[in-house]
Amino acid sequence: MSSRLAKVIALSLGQGLSSVALIASSIVCNRFLSMADLATYRQTMLAYEFAVPFLTLGIPSSLYYFLSGAKERRRGIIIDNIAISLVMGSIFSVFLLLGGNRLLALRFDNPALETTLRWFIIYPLLTFPVLSLNSVLIICDRITLSAVFQLCTKCLLVAGVIVTCIATRSYEWPLLVKIMVAGISLPAMLYIVFRTVRGGADWPRLKNIRQILIYSVPLGLASIAGSVSISLDKVIVSSMCTPESFAIYSSGAIQLPFIGIITGSITTVILAEMTLLCKEGKLGNALELFRRIPAQTALFLFPLMVFCILFNKDIILLFYGQRYEASHIVFLIYLCSIPISIVTYGSAFSALNRTAKYMQVSIEELAVNFVLSCGLVYLFGAWGAALGTILACYFWAVPRLLYILSREFKCSIFHMLPFVQLGKTLLCAAAAGAISAAAHLIPGPSAVKLLCGGIVFGCCYLAAAWFFMPQSYAALLGIVKRNFLRRTVS
DSSP: OHHHHHHHHHHHHHHHHHHHHHHHHHHHHHHHSOHHHHHHHHHHHHHHHHHHHHHHTTHHHHHHHHHTTOOSSHHHHHHHHHHHHHHHHHHHHHHIIIIIHHHHHHHTTOTTHHHHHHHTTSHHHHHHHHHHHHHHHHHTTOHHHHHHHHHHHHHHHHHHHHHHHHHHOSSHHHHHHHHHHHHHHHHHHHHHHHHHOOSOOOSOOHHHHHHHHHHHHHHHHHHHHHHHHHHHHHHHHHHHSOHHHHHHHHHHOOOOHHHHHHHHHHHHHHHHHHHHHHHTTOHHHHHHHHHHHHHHHHHHHHHHHHHHHHTHHHHHHHHHOGGGTTHHHHHHHHHTTHHHHTSOHHHHHHHTTOHHHHHHHHHHHHHHHHHHHHHHHHHHOTHHHHHHHHHHIIIIIHHHHHHHHHHHTTSOGGGSSOHHHHHHHHHHHHHHHHHHGGGGGSOSOHHHHHHHHHHHHHHHHHHHHHHHOHHHHHHHHHHHIIIIIHHHHO
16 A cells, blocks of 8 residues: 555656646746737647547557566567557648648638648657557556656756747747657657566567557547547637637636646556456455545545635636636636546546446547537637536536446445545535635735635645544555655655
């Protein structure tokens, strides 16, 4: 247990520092670029990020399944994976080369995209293999090495984006920096992985590639549907609204980085363990592992959600300035997705080898999301897209996923998640929020209100949580002592 948490903490710290750097670059871009240039910068990245799940097809995740327990031909499995990644990446490159850049520029009503997307022809060939290679380090228990590598590359990227953005006040050089850093990252990661991994290596084998695809394609299709569903609102706004409206919308349509950091780190560490438990038929143990994730992550993310909801406008004004004040409505709606995000449904379906069912629900959610988002954008404007995304998750995807998993684990749907624990955590956060809301009465800039409100909120939440959930916080305190204080002393 302590070993697992130590890995989670190491990975979270690395990703946390990386996310702080990315937030800094986002603030700089909002402050130094015009709305039109910011829209071009983000629409260029949106086109790439939208294509990633279509072309990776769950290939990186398949390594958790095929490398777990494999002793021979480990390098060969990695080479098979890289070969598939390069082939899929080349599809996006060919699409852009044959006029896809012009098509997207016309669709988004932004002529500048024709040039920026032409630059990105080589980008997927550099980035797709890295997605798989990073998974290899996790599987090989080189968590710290993975975290350090991600941190170094992110810091290099962010530093380049910030410097060029301030120096040129243009979107061009920040985008070129992304391509150059990707060109450095790939050979560095290849060197690290093949120095780390032992085992036979040979040319890619069609038989093994076929096995990888059979496993990963359903998972990939589910990832496509899920990722498209997440990005769908931005695509709809880009297509139905002006670039300036997209700039305002995208500034508010942000997932708090801490969500992905915490849940992603935990999932990355436990996925191999959960998969092994399911293979051995120990479904009860696997379910407890699955339930532990939202129970622990909610302790941190629920109070963060409540605080950000209370001070959503002040946060936007502090980070992005008065120009983007209207973004706070979208930001507020996005915050409501946090209770959904703390549950890692995909890891459970992957461990159970039920990726086809996960794919089915994800496609259903995508369809519901599309209908709701288009209708609500037409009725309410850009922020209706965010509302459609949230409603599709709460009223379709989550109930369906919980029902299917309850049947797989042979338990009640109400036993799938620690609802009592989650409810207590939310009440403690709400109580702290009710007291700290008085900070709105403080005259002065947003930074002052956030500082005062944050101090009061943190103290009240810790007091309430320690009183109502002593066991949860005592356990976490013990983990911190074992994994940090002991090491510091030694």
